Amino acid sequence: MARQFLGKEVNAALNARIKDNVAALKEKGVNPTLCIIRVGENPSDLSYEKGATKRCETLGVACEKILLPVEVTQDELLAVIDKVNKDDSIHGVLLFRPLPRHLNQAVIENALAPEKDVDCMTDLSMSGVITGKKVGFPPCTPQAVMEILDHYEINCTSKDIVVIGASTVVGRPLANMLVRRDATVTICHILTKDVPAATRQADIIIVAAGHAGLLRENYVKPGQIVIDVGINVNKEGKICGDVEYEEVEPIVDAITPVPGGVGGVTTSVLVGHVVEAAQRATE
Numbered sequence: 169m170a171r172q173f174l175g176k177e178v179n180a181a182l183n184a185r186i187k188d189n190v191a192a193l194k195e196k197g198v199n200p201t202l203c204i205i206r207v208g209e210n211p212s213d214l215s216y217e218k219g220a221t222k223r224c225e226t227l228g229v230a231c232e233k234i235l236l237p238v239e240v241t242q243d244e245l246l247a248v249i250d251k252v253n254k255d256d257s258i259h260g261v262l263l264f265r266p267l268p269r270h271l272n273q274a275v276i277e278n279a280l281a282p283e284k285d286v287d288c289m290t291d292l293s294m295s296g297v298i299t300g301k302k303v304g305f306p307p308c309t310p311q312a313v314m315e316i317l318d319h320y321e322i323n324c325t326s327k328d329i330v331v332i333g334a335s336t337v338v339g340r341p342l343a344n345m346l347v348r349r350d351a352t353v354t355i356c357h358i359l360t361k362d363v364p365a366a367t368r369q370a371d372i373i374i375v376a377a378g379h380a381g382l383l384r385e386n387y388v389k390p391g392q393i394v395i396d397v398g399i400n401v402n403k404e405g406k407i408c409g410d411v412e413y414e415e416v417e418p419i420v421d422a423i424t425p426v427p428g429g430v431g432g433v434t435t436s437v438l439v440g441h442v443v444e445a446a447q448r449a450t451e
């Protein structure tokens with residue numbers, strides 16, 4: 169039976185650190201504040217917003233919201249971003265994406281001040297993921313995976329790690345963060361010739377494909393660690409990951425469940441970034 173890497177265990181340690189930092193900031197008269205900008209009513213945005221709002225509340229971080237209609241114009245949205253950039257009381261900004269198609273997403277993303285870019289929306293923040301320079305922040309989900317590996321003291325040095333998924337939000341930045349930890353990383357994607365052949369050679373498999381039941385018993389071998397980033401809804405309407413849990417769990421050494429794994433840690437990482445942005449602003 170595999171060891172479970174649980175989001176709640178990681179969060180207990182992470183949230184304790186965040187709370188200490190919030191208390192220290194409040195002693196200096198700084199009230200760390202996240203601003204959520206949401207365009208429209210996308211259900212997955214609403215669900216993430218609910219989680220982030222609750223986590224902010226629990227950790228003593230203020231959360232402001234700017235809700236815009238789906239027909240908002242490019243100029244109106246840029247004006248909102250300019251306003252939050254100039255507002256010293258706001259330390260971090262979360263803008264849900266993808267944006268409606270009439271908006272130029274690349275222009276809007278890069279309009280945000282990098283010091284407030286708590287989820288790696290700007291090109292400058294992404295460059296920091298590759299170089300390790302502290303410009304902006306890494307994206308929250310890949311950082312949540314790193315928090316889980318660190319919490320369970322998994323040393324990445326010289327490990328063979330396969331990341332399934334090559335998106336700019338999860339797979340690619342995560343692969344770069346792992347390379348910076350001296351892992352040997354293979355990225356697989358939808359056009360990879362033989363994904364199971366790659367994963368069976370790995371020490372650690374991280375799957376972020378958005379494909380329920382993708383990782384099955386023929387993808388794994390004993391001794392491996394499996395981190396499941398996927399969030400899908402199965403035929404019964406329940407949340408599930410990308411791993412066929414019942415098949416994989418009996419074989420591997422450690423695994424993250426869905427729900428109960430990466431997802432909840434992502435929200436804590438976001439709030440942690442807001443607190444760090446507030447710390448940097450006071451330095």
Ligand code: NAD
Pocket residue numbers: 309332333334335336337338339356357358359360363376377378379382397398399400430431432434
């Ligand atoms: P995406 O659709 O942008 O990218 C998916 C990637 O997986 C692509 O590179 C694609 O080529 C690859 N892929 C898809 N099917 C594949 C297959 N059968 N074999 C190999 N590669 C395959 O998705 P994303 O935004 O990167 O999100 C990936 C998953 O992670 C989704 O389930 C999403 O809901 C989840 N997610 C979770 C969190 C969290 O906090 N846990 C945050 C963001 C995304």
